[in-house]
Amino acid sequence: MQMGYVDEVLQRVKSQNGEQKEFNQAVQEVLESLRPVIEQDEAKYRKQAILERLTTPDRQLLFRVSWVDDQGQTQVNNAYRVQFNNAIGPYKGGLRLHPSVNLSIIKFLGFEQIFKNALTGLPIGGGKGGCDFDPKGKSDREIMAFCQSFMTELAKYIGADMDVPAGDIGTGAREIGYLFGQYKRLKGVYEGVLTGKGLEFGGSLVRTEATGYGLLYLVDALLRDHEQTLKGKVIAVSGAGNVAIYAIKKAQELGAKVVTCSDSTGWIYDPEGIDLELLREVKEVKRERLTAYAENRPSAQYHEGRGVWQVKVDVALPCATQNELALEDAKQLVANGVLAVAEGANMPTTLEATKYFQENGVLFVPGKAANAGGVAVSALEMSQNSERLSWTFAETDEKLKAIMENIYYTIKDAAKEYGVADDFVLGANIAGFKKVATAMQAQGVY
Known part of the structure; x- marks a missing residue:
């Protein structure tokens, strides 16, 4: 058989x-x-x-990055770019700089990116890249030396209509600037080859806020469609980086109270609601651990290790890293009456935890739908670069909101079509797959 x-x-x-x-x-x-x-x-x-x-990438690139540190010592890192599928547009996906980076992680992210990008409704394919370089504790000169060496090799394989990388963990405005400068120097052209650029040289407003804001726009649409509202809801957020901070900001604007956040060493429970300005000062300005938040906020409790998901909340938003929300965490959230879980990070929920949420009536939205706001605004940045335009914050934010609401209804309709209403994992995968598969079939075998 x-x-x-x-x-x-x-x-x-x-x-x-x-x-x-x-x-x-x-x-x-x-x-x-x-x-x-x-x-x-x-x-x-x-x-x-x-x-x-x-499931087989179009191209898998592994290359060496050699650079010289401030002590004059030559350092060597492993770098990757996986160009997964370009059936509906140029490869699009971030560059992750973190010691944990390996081929498996880059391939997982690139594979997910195919479907995420398809769901945005914009013409972008799936890819991802990165390096096991750690930008933490490095001087600006060391970051520049690394980025210039990295781009010297990467530039052979990317372009505005071929492959457009973006930022990711460890790759912020500083790194994108150095990478863009080296690409321009090598190629002799000024084009929108990278997104997440500074506003002064082709960047887009809302890009910094996009993933966190987009997550809440989708959750807002999800709850409204189920006769609920974000107003008055208590929310647990994990992470304290870019996605978490702007998810907290938008949640507060929409009337919710966020009571947790976390970093790599511990987590905060603040029953009065996270003080966003203090959190930004600690994490973005001073780049300190969350202990500094607790020291300056009497209502906050700091705990070492993991534990965000044990707090009783209405909505859970994992915004840190892959597989951070396991089966035992899901059981605790369900026992505490959680209504909805939406992924702000890439695959932060294990397969077992996802299944448990679905079996217990929790509205669960996977990252390929819920955190698509970042790549959506990256694609909008590409459009602005191509047209030599710069949209206002309000214009771009309005487009982002419309894209995220459309994603919600797209995955809802796909799930309903196949007889599994509210299975948003199935809905997201099917909707993304059908678009990409149709394009692949139309273009023949290549």
Whole structure:
């Protein structure tokens, strides 16, 4: 008896990428939810090898980055760029600078990016890159030396109509500026090859706020569609970086109270609500640990380690890193009566936790839909660069809000079409897949 097509491809992916746990996890989550679509016309998808082509990157680049530190010592890092799929537009996805970066993580992020980018409704394909370089504690000169070496190799494979990287963990405005300057120097052209640039040289307003704001715009649409509202809701947020900070800001603007945040060493519970200005001063200005927040906020309690998800809240927004919300955390949240969980980070919820939420009636929205605001505004930055325009904050924010609300209704409708109302994981995967697969089929085998 012939194995089913989805199972066949899952087996193939695992045999070829055995040690790449993050990538295997992402592929399994997506392909399992695509079964209703694939089984409708399995012979066609199999004949055209759509799933094999979708789970195999167009290109995987691994290269060395050598640079000299302030002591005159030459340092060597491993860098990656995975160009996954460009069926609907140029490859688009961030560059992550963090010691944890490896090929599995970059492939998982690039694979997720295919569907996330498709859901935005904008013409962008999926890719991702990064390096095991740690920008923390480095001088500006060291950051510049690294970025210039990194771009010297990366520039061979990217371009405004080919592959447009962006920022990610560890890659902020400073790093993007150095990368852009080196690309311009090497290529001799001024084009929108990177997004997340400074406003002075082609950046877009709202880009800094985009992922956090977009997350709340989608949650707001989700709750309103279920006869709820954000006003008066208590929210748990993990993380204390860019996404978390602007998620907290927009949640407060929409009338909710956020009572937690976290960093790599501990977490804060503030029953009076997070003091956003103090949090920004601690994390963005002084770059200190959250202990400094607790020292300056009498109502705040600081705890070492993990624990954000044990607090009783209405909505949970994981905004830190992959697999931070496990099954035991999900059980605690459900026991405390959580209504909705939406991912602000990439795959922060384990497969077991996701399943538990769904089985217990929690409205769960995956990152490929909920955190698409960042790449959406990156694509809007590309549009502004191409047209030599600069939109106002209000114009861009309005476009972002419309995109996120459209994503919600797109994934809702896809789930409903396949008889599983409110299964937003299935809805997001199916909606993204159908758009990309249709484009692949139209363009032939390549």
